[in-house]
Each structure stands twice: as structure tokens, then as C-alpha cells.
Amino acid sequence: MDGRSIQDEWRSATGSRSTHSSRSSTPSAVAAAAKACAKAEAAQACVTFAERELAVKKEKARLQAEAASLEAVLDALHIEKEAAAEAEEYRSDTRSPTPPQSIERRTNKYVQKQARIRTDTIRYRQLLLPKLRAMAREHGIAVTSPTRSHSGESFTLH
Incomplete structure (x- = not known):
């Protein structure tokens, strides 16, 4: 903290100036502050986890798109290879035999x-x-x- 006590933080948060009321509620205020801190940390952890999860999902989607693209290129190459083989076969069939x-x-x-x-x-x-x-x-x-x-x-x- 910045040198202020939890009581000072509590007073500024509740607007209470009375020392007596803050002293009587100090243990519960500390517990409430600790609970709020824990909730904030848990929320931050949830946000961080969600951000990581989202990044992983984005990367997975990108990789799937890239894989689909590569598969399409591979399919095109196979089709091209088959077409070339068929063309060669046709050429060899149409060549006249030796006279x-x-x-x-x-x-x-x-x-x-x-x-x-x-x-x-x-x-x-x-x-x-x-x-x-x-x-x-x-x-x-x-x-x-x-x-x-x-x-x-x-x-x-x-």
C-alpha cells in the first residue's frame, strides 16, 4: 500500500470520520476488504484465463483455415497430376504406330x-x-x- 492503513482506506471508502465506529467495525472491515481483494483477484484470474482461452481458439481457427487451404492446394495438385497423366495417356494413344x-x-x-x-x-x-x-x-x-x-x-x- 501507499503508507495508509486499512482503517484509513476504510474511512475514506465509507466516509466515516468517527474513530469509534471505525474501531468497532475494523475486524469486519478488514475481512470485507480482504474478501473484496480476493474477489478482484479471482475476477482478474478469470479475465486472464478467458483471454488466453480466446487466443488459443483464435490460433486454432487460424491453423484450421491454413490446413484447409493447404489441403485445397494439395487436392488441386493431385487433380493437375491426374490430368497430366490422362493427357499423356491420350497422346500416346493417338500417336500413330510405326508405319x-x-x-x-x-x-x-x-x-x-x-x-x-x-x-x-x-x-x-x-x-x-x-x-x-x-x-x-x-x-x-x-x-x-x-x-x-x-x-x-x-x-x-x-
């Missing part, structure tokens, strides 16, 4: 390439085989006649 002419052309090119490879291999063998035999003789290596295997000609060196 038979293209398949035939590619097959012919492959056959021609394999024939060229075979021809080149035979030509290289014809050119290199005599040189290889001559080199082997120069170094004293005996070369037997070529034998056919699944991978082509092979030589046995002794």
Missing part, C-alpha cells in the same frame, strides 16, 4: 549394314592373312591351316 514402310526400311538398312560388315571382314582377312603368315614365318612361328569356328577363322601358332 510398316519405316519398319521395312530399317530392317533393310540393318541387313545391308551386316552384309557390309561381313564383306569388309572377308576383305580384311584376304588382305591380312598373307601378311600374317609371312610375318609368322619371318619369326619362326609355324602356322597351321585355318580352321573355321563359330566366330570366323582361327589359326594355331606353334
Whole structure:
């Protein structure tokens, strides 16, 4: 307090100037003041609790709104993903299959390439085989006649 006694507070609150009447009612005045103080503190505690409760409810509502917004965005993304998949499926369905002419052309090119490879291999063998035999003789290596295997000609060196 600010240096005043409870009696002084009581006198100023009741307007009583008589010392006698305030002395006779001092215990009940103190009790009344204490009771009023307790009620004020309880009321303040109730107000504080209600304010906290309101703040919690506001935050909960904000979070629920944010969650609903995020769920809406997520749903939109799922829908967009499904639409893209459907569009891709439609595109793949509408693409024309490889035309038979293209398949035939590619097959012919492959056959021609394999024939060229075979021809080149035979030509290289014809050119290199005599040189290889001559080199082997120069170094004293005996070369037997070529034998056919699944991978082509092979030589046995002794």
C-alpha cells in the first residue's frame, strides 16, 4: 500500500470520520476488504484465463483455415497430376504406330549394314592373312591351316 492503513482506506471508502465506529467495525472491515481483494483477484484470474482461452481458439481457427487451404492446394495438385497423366495417356494413344514402310526400311538398312560388315571382314582377312603368315614365318612361328569356328577363322601358332 501507499503508507495508509486499512482503517484509513476504510474511512475514506465509507466516509466515516468517527474513530469509534471505525474501531468497532475494523475486524469486519478488514475481512470485507480482504474478501473484496480476493474477489478482484479471482475476477482478474478469470479475465486472464478467458483471454488466453480466446487466443488459443483464435490460433486454432487460424491453423484450421491454413490446413484447409493447404489441403485445397494439395487436392488441386493431385487433380493437375491426374490430368497430366490422362493427357499423356491420350497422346500416346493417338500417336500413330510405326508405319510398316519405316519398319521395312530399317530392317533393310540393318541387313545391308551386316552384309557390309561381313564383306569388309572377308576383305580384311584376304588382305591380312598373307601378311600374317609371312610375318609368322619371318619369326619362326609355324602356322597351321585355318580352321573355321563359330566366330570366323582361327589359326594355331606353334
